[in-house]
Amino acid sequence: MYYTLQEELLLNFKCLSLTNSLETAYGSNNTTEKLYQERSIGGDSLQLTRNNSIYEETPSECARNLVLRKCGQEKPLPFEECYSSTTLQRCRKIGEGVYGEVFFYKNLDGFGTVMKIIPIEGKQLVNDEPQKKFHEILSEIIIAMELSNLRYNKISTTVGFSELKSVKCVQGCYPARLIDLWDLYDETHNSENDSPEMFGNDQLYVVLELANGGVDMESFEFRNASESLCLFKQIACSLAVAEQACEFEHRDLHWGNVLISKSEEAKLLHYCLNGHEFYMPSKGIEVAIIDFTLSRIKVNNTVIFNDISKDPDLFNATGEYQFEIYKLMQQKNKNEWEHYEPYTNVLWMHYVLHQMTTTVRYAKTTTKVHKTSMQQLITLKNNILKYNSVDELVNNEFL
Numbered sequence: 001m002y003y004t005l006q007e008e009l010l011l012n013f014k015c016l017s018l019t020n021s022l023e024t025a026y027g028s029n030n031t032t033e034k035l036y037q038e039r040s041i042g043g044d045s046l047q048l049t050r051n052n053s054i055y056e057e058t059p060s061e062c063a064r065n066l067v068l069r070k071c072g073q074e075k076p077l078p079f080e081e082c083y084s085s086t087t088l089q090r091c092r093k094i095g096e097g098v099y100g101e102v103f104f105y106k107n108l109d110g111f112g113t114v115m116k117i118i119p120i121e122g123k124q125l126v127n128d129e130p131q132k133k134f135h136e137i138l139s140e141i142i143i144a145m146e147l148s149n150l151r152y153n154k155i156s157t158t159v160g161f162s163e164l165k166s167v168k169c170v171q172g173c174y175p176a177r178l179i180d181l182w183d184l185y186d187e188t189h190n191s192e193n194d195s196p197e198m199f200g201n202d203q204l205y206v207v208l209e210l211a212n213g214g215v216d217m218e219s220f221e222f223r224n225a226s227e228s229l230c231l232f233k234q235i236a237c238s239l240a241v242a243e244q245a246c247e248f249e250h251r252d253l254h255w256g257n258v259l260i261s262k263s264e265e266a267k268l269l270h271y272c273l274n275g276h277e278f279y280m281p282s283k284g285i286e287v288a289i290i291d292f293t294l295s296r297i298k299v300n301n302t303v304i305f306n307d308i309s310k311d312p313d314l315f316n317a318t319g320e321y322q323f324e325i326y327k328l329m330q331q332k333n334k335n336e337w338e339h340y341e342p343y344t345n346v347l348w349m350h351y352v353l354h355q356m357t358t359t360v361r362y363a364k365t366t367t368k369v370h371k372t373s374m375q376q377l378i379t380l381k382n383n384i385l386k387y388n389s390v391d392e393l394v395n396n397e398f399l
């Protein structure tokens with residue numbers, strides 16, 4: 001059975017969607033014998049192009065192969081082949097989500113690696129949810145890679161997105177050591193997840209290996225508002241760069257998805273926005289933006305997004321300001337999630353300012369520098385909803 005480019009994307013890549021411009025770029029000749037394939041795997045970016053050679057590949061095989069190529073693998077590998085017992089010995093569990101488990105280990109060189117282990121393709125429900133398919137995980141892999149690669153991009157540069165070191169596709173039972181660590185976390189944190197003991201020999205996983213981004217903003221204690229203002233600027237510059245580079249919208253930038261690590265006080269952070277190069281002092285902290293499950297980007301004229309239009313839980317939640325943001329985004333884009341609407345980033349930046357001015361913890365609030373910076377945060381909060389994008393915000397407020 002053959003699939004056209006359009007059929008493949010529309011029917012099977014629910015998260016990987018096609019814009020008209022791709023059709024313009026490659027013509028509208030949808031002959032059924034033509035498939036598409038991906039080029040420049042694991043490197044720069046996704047390129048969808050018509051494949052002139054005729055070959056048979058079902059959409060799920062195609063997605064599987066694309067994921068494997070992103071991993072630089074021909075087939076899924078056993079856990080033991082990817083992670084030695086010494087590596088597993090150095091692990092500890094640091095977080096969890098409905099999608100799976102997050103572990104951390106220190107490399108021999110002293111740097112940390114975060115492993116986000118996501119079971120995929122299996123029939124069993126995990127944490128009451130169906131497991132992601134290859135095509136669903138593919139979009140997360142591509143977005144994480146694109147944003148991580150902005151650190152090497154000459155025209156649009158930022159180190160503000162979590163660094164993706166590698167992606168692996170593994171198969172088999174969960175390693176005993178990781179189950180022990182899961183149990184330990186459960187005892188201390190009362191896990192909401194199902195134990196990964198449930199997985200059998202055939203279970204597949206995608207493991208995202210990320211540089212350690214630090215602790216989330218919810219758990220972090222800022223020294224004072226000058227520090228949080230600096231973090232705000234880092235987030236804003238990073239979003240502005242990504243808007244320019246790939247029409248990026250994060251769409252879920254709550255304070256659990258903003259990680260903070262300590263850095264050298266004098267370190268300068270390098271940005272390039274629209275070819276305009278500038279440096280900002282880190283003031284001893286650095287942001288790593290994570291979690292692109294709901295995000296939208298455009299790479300080589302292909303829009304990758306998560307169609308949340310029919311997700312009742314997301315839009316019915318009430319209480320904190322975070323939950324208002326999902327509704328405000330929906331109002332703004334009229335529930336059309338493929339559409340590019342950078343105002344969603346402005347809404348999240350407004351939320352970040354809300355947190356910074358009302359909820360985050362500060363070690364010292366009596367100093368002049370704290371009070372002046374807090375006033376700046378409040379002024380920004382009162383002003384920023386007038387901007388259409390974070391790019392516009394950065395250009396008007398910080399450059």
Ligand SMILES: Nc1ncnc2c1ncn2[C@@H]1O[C@H](COP(=O)(O)OP(=O)(O)O)[C@@H](O)[C@H]1O
Pocket residue numbers: 094095096097098099102114116162163210211212213214215216256257259288290291292293
């Ligand atoms: N690069 C990273 N560095 C440090 N911790 C991380 C990193 N990525 C994820 N985490 C931890 O794992 C948790 C879940 O990861 P996240 O990507 O936000 O998934 P979810 O979709 O469950 O929110 C985060 O809140 C954070 O505590």
Ligand SMILES: [Mg+2]
Pocket residue numbers: 256257290291
């Ligand atoms: Mg998250």
